[in-house]
Amino acid sequence: RFGYGRPKPIDVLVKSLDGTRPRALAAFRGASLEDLRELGREIDQQAEIDRANGPFWEAAKIMCDAEIARAAGTAGHGERLLHAAILADVRSVVEGKSVEELEAMQEAVAARMAAGEAMVVEHWQGVTELIRVEKAKKYLEQNYSTCDDEAAPSSDDKNDEPEITDDVDDGNADADEEGSEALCPVALPQTPPGTEQRKPKYITRVRSGFEWNKYNRLHYDSDQPPPKIVKGYKFVVHYPDLAGTKPPEYTIHEDGESGETCIIRFHAGPPYEDVAFRIVNKEWEYSRKAGFRCTFERGALHLNFNFKRFFYKR
Secondary structure (H helix, E strand, O other): OOOOOOOOHHHHHHHHHHOOOOOHHHHOOOOOHHHHHHHHHHHHHHHHHOHHHHHHHHHHHHHHHHHHHHHOOOOOHHHHHOOHHHHHHHHHHHOOOOHHHHHHHHHHHHHHHHOOOOOOHHHHHHHHHHHHHHHHHHHHHHHHOOOOOOOOOOHHHOOOOOOOOOOOOOOOOOHHHOEEEOOOEEOOOOOOOOOOOEOOOEEEEEEEEOOOOHHHHHHOOOOOOOOOEEEEEEEEEEOOOOOOOOOOEEEEEEEOOEEEEEEEEEEOOOOEOOEEEEEEOOOEEOOHHHOOEEEEEOOEEEEEEEEOOOOOOO
């Protein structure tokens, strides 16, 4: 299903677990209530089969149950037990903590309840449940979500989408069939010892969709669509503390012996490390009308591009 660009949430979790596409939290984002309920059943099945990875599936199940409650418009167990006036305060305390810090908080609350110091038991049960959900989220985030899958454009980035024109002459638009996902960075040589540099924050998106050219129109239909293809990419790399006046730049490099992919590398200089990504090796469209953009403003490098489209002729 990944090959056809239509992965299910359980596919995202499985790929996150085996390390090929570590984006576990993306499995829950944007899923419908029906999809989440199906995911919950599939997580139970996987947990029964794959006992060696019990902690992963347990955390996934906790997250799924919390998202089901949210999608259904009902408060989770922890939220029902807490007074509305203090729910936000409790959330502000648990959010942003590491797994270790949340475990320490959970142990402290349990000890207080065991000692009879918790006068309002329901309150502390609610706190415990919120900690439990946040701990599951942090566990998945720290261990199985290393591909920047929660990065989202800032409010300033809403108007940064390129202008896209669909020049298919048969009028079959594919806007509703397109999707995007994040890219994982490619490992680069380590910075020499003594050099203090940090990795820049970034947002990456792969634009994919069906190519309804004449060939595909002849051989496929909406019930049996063609495989999705990569149509372009979007990168936003943040350099708020860049020294000097030279703007960041990108370069394209060969990807070993592979001719199907290449490496795009972003370089800015101190105090930032280079960051690189593997992309499809195709010819770019460089006109702004076709979606190309390469600018550096307000401390962020924006690069958007789409690939050239070649039409089938009989």
